[in-house]
Amino acid sequence: MIELIRVSKRFGAETAVDDISLRVEKGELCVLVGTSGCGKSTTLRMINRLIEHSDGEIHLDGQPVRTFREETLRRRIGYAIQSTGLFPHWTVARNIGLVPRLLEWPVTRIQARVEELMNLLGLPQEEFADKYPSQLSGGQAQRVGVARALAADPEILLMDEPFGALDPITRETLQEELRALQARLHKTIVFVTHDMDEALRLADRLVVMHQGRIVQQGRPIDLLRAPADAFVESLLGGEDRGLKEAALLPVSERMRPLRASQGHAQERIAQHASLREALSVMLWRHAERLIVIDEDDRPVGELSLRRLVRARDDE
Amino acid sequence: MSEARSWGRQRALCHWATPFAWLVLLLALTLGMEALEGGFRLLEPDSREIIYTRADFLVLLGRHLLMVGTAGILAIGLGVGAAIAVTRPGGRDFLPLVSQLASMGQTFPPVAVLALAVPVLGFGTVPVIVALLLYGLLPIVRNTLVGIEGIDAGVREAARGMGMTGGQILRQVELPLAAPVILAGIRTSVTINIATAAIGATVGASNLGDPIISGIVNGNTAYVVQGAVLIGLLALTVDSLFAKLMPTRG
Numbered sequence: 371m372i373e374l375i376r377v378s379k380r381f382g383a384e385t386a387v388d389d390i391s392l393r394v395e396k397g398e399l400c401v402l403v404g405t406s407g408c409g410k411s412t413t414l415r416m417i418n419r420l421i422e423h424s425d426g427e428i429h430l431d432g433q434p435v436r437t438f439r440e441e442t443l444r445r446r447i448g449y450a451i452q453s454t455g456l457f458p459h460w461t462v463a464r465n466i467g468l469v470p471r472l473l474e475w476p477v478t479r480i481q482a483r484v485e486e487l488m489n490l491l492g493l494p495q496e497e498f499a500d501k502y503p504s505q506l507s508g509g510q511a512q513r514v515g516v517a518r519a520l521a522a523d524p525e526i527l528l529m530d531e532p533f534g535a536l537d538p539i540t541r542e543t544l545q546e547e548l549r550a551l552q553a554r555l556h557k558t559i560v561f562v563t564h565d566m567d568e569a570l571r572l573a574d575r576l577v578v579m580h581q582g583r584i585v586q587q588g589r590p591i592d593l594l595r596a597p598a599d600a601f602v603e604s605l606l607g608g609e610d611r612g613l614k615e616a617a618l619l620p621v622s623e624r625m626r627p628l629r630a631s632q633g634h635a636q637e638r639i640a641q642h643a644s645l646r647e648a649l650s651v652m653l654w655r656h657a658e659r660l661i662v663i664d665e666d667d668r669p670v671g672e673l674s675l676r677r678l679v680r681a682r683d684d685e
Numbered sequence: 686m687s688e689a690r691s692w693g694r695q696r697a698l699c700h701w702a703t704p705f706a707w708l709v710l711l712l713a714l715t716l717g718m719e720a721l722e723g724g725f726r727l728l729e730p731d732s733r734e735i736i737y738t739r740a741d742f743l744v745l746l747g748r749h750l751l752m753v754g755t756a757g758i759l760a761i762g763l764g765v766g767a768a769i770a771v772t773r774p775g776g777r778d779f780l781p782l783v784s785q786l787a788s789m790g791q792t793f794p795p796v797a798v799l800a801l802a803v804p805v806l807g808f809g810t811v812p813v814i815v816a817l818l819l820y821g822l823l824p825i826v827r828n829t830l831v832g833i834e835g836i837d838a839g840v841r842e843a844a845r846g847m848g849m850t851g852g853q854i855l856r857q858v859e860l861p862l863a864a865p866v867i868l869a870g871i872r873t874s875v876t877i878n879i880a881t882a883a884i885g886a887t888v889g890a891s892n893l894g895d896p897i898i899s900g901i902v903n904g905n906t907a908y909v910v911q912g913a914v915l916i917g918l919l920a921l922t923v924d925s926l927f928a929k930l931m932p933t934r935g
């Protein structure tokens with residue numbers, strides 16, 4: 371659990387972070403968004419004390435971060451950054467094993483852990499263990515960066531645009547992997563991104579920052595439905611908000627039981643797909659009605675355009 | 686298996702072939718300069734003495750190496766040490782001063798350093814070593830600074846963020862990454878000093894500069910050439926050795 375209580379950071383006369391309070395529960399994935407220079411990275415780096423905060427208090431599981439020795443604190447917190455910061459003179463395996471080595475784990479345990487992480491992140495041992503960072507693609511390097519952050523199995527993970535500078539497909543794959551990973555590992559994660567779709571897809575809690583302040587925080591769907599002001603509204607996509615909201619809701623939310631008489635609908639959609647995908651299928655197939663199917667391809671319901679659009683159907 | 690090993694050995698031999706060739710040539714001339722007497726006579730048909738004999742070339746070579754080596758080791762220790770010190774958080778304030786001092790050092794002619802050192806340290810080997818040390822310091826300090834400062838900011842941030850201590854970052858990240866640049870600085874420093882050391886002969890530190898100075902004083906071109914050729918060969922040997930020491934990993 372991470373708690374920031376009325377935290378500020380000043381660089382000389384400039385206030386980079388201004389009196390923010392934030393609580394990230396254990397197992398929660400908190401995403402910070404906001405325009406460039408609004409203090410996201412600064413907030414992140416105050417948590418592992420790469421930057422010392424000027425005012426307020428930062429607690430980890432109830433203990434002020436200043437009571438830890440800096441290195442001890444950082445070895446307990448995973449850290450992944452956009453530029454990856456992989457050591458160019460070390461192999462992938464050695465890079466991943468960095469923090470366990472700092473913690474003086476036995477060699478065999480480090481090896482086993484590195485192997486485990488490489489499998490977890492889809493980096494086949496035989497192919498990647500002995501490569502140098504310069505021999506990796508952008509996506510592979512980011513994976514190694516995340517593996518290194520996870521190496522010592524930290525409770526807390528700080529990620530500063532870890533999937534930045536990647537093509538949309540690789541980025542989406544990594545997002546899926548992070549979600550799957552999080553479902554298994556239940557880390558406490560603070561994640562910074564510029565990509566609003568990424569933020570909405572990943573966040574349990576979305577935090578919007580503006581000029582060093584937190585202007586709104588909460589569940590992504592709540593922020594979409596009730597933005598606090600025009601800034602939050604435009605940041606969340608303005609006119610695009612309808613699609614963004616639809617992307618957050620599963621088909622199962624709006625479908626209704628299949629009626630025998632409606633058997634003429636041909637197009638199908640999975641029940642865990644998003645309403646946005648359903649809308650796209652309707653547009654593409656010129657269909658106003660979709661059959662909803664479960665994992666075993668069995669029809670379990672149907673979704674009409676009217677219902678998708680209106681939430682309540684008065685048929 | 687044994688074929689692979691012999692192939693590996695051949696490659697190793699090839700690798701060291703250039704410095705080895707220069708070394709053989711250097712030693713051959715040092716020990717057997719007399720063999721070229723006929724050639725040198727063409728340069729100095731009127732002189733009675735053609736080959737410099739006031740001291741053994743091997744002794745002069747040894748003394749030359751000793752001076753350059755001592756100055757080099759001191760310059761490496763001092764230069765790398767100073768550059769490391771001013772790139773630590775505690776020493777940052779001195780960074781501009783040290784890099785300026787280092788660049789001034791190079792504009793100062795070594796003869797002037799000698800002229801200033803002699804009244805303080807007297808004649809002989811010590812002032813020469815001091816002059817060479819000061820002169821060789823710049824490329825080492827400058828390259829160490831460039832090497833350390835040039836490390837990617839992301840790498841530095843990650844190293845700190847992972848919880849490495851200052852000492853661990855220095856030993857495991859900064860020095861290994863800066864090593865090629867530092868080594869290049871040492872190479873420049875030592876190679877320049879092999880040539881510069883010759884002027885030490887003017888203040889009574891005998892080395893391979895002796896035949897050159899004596900040749901100039903007595904108007905004997907053959908002496909000058911003998912000293913110059915040996916110094917040139919020594920510089921080539923050492924420089925090609927450094928070339929082979931440079932890491933080649935891309």
Ligand SMILES: Nc1ncnc2c1ncn2[C@@H]1O[C@H](COP(=O)(O)OP(=O)(O)OP(=O)(O)O)[C@@H](O)[C@H]1O
Pocket residue numbers: 381385386404405406407408409410411412413
């Ligand atoms: N070390 C520093 N010294 C002085 N000012 C700094 C420092 N680090 C950050 N700042 C300033 O603090 C403000 C917030 O910076 P920060 O890096 O937190 O922004 P950000 O939200 O991460 O932006 P971006 O999205 O572009 O990464 C900026 O105005 C920046 O110039």
Ligand SMILES: [Mg+2]
Pocket residue numbers: 410411412530
């Ligand atoms: Mg940032």
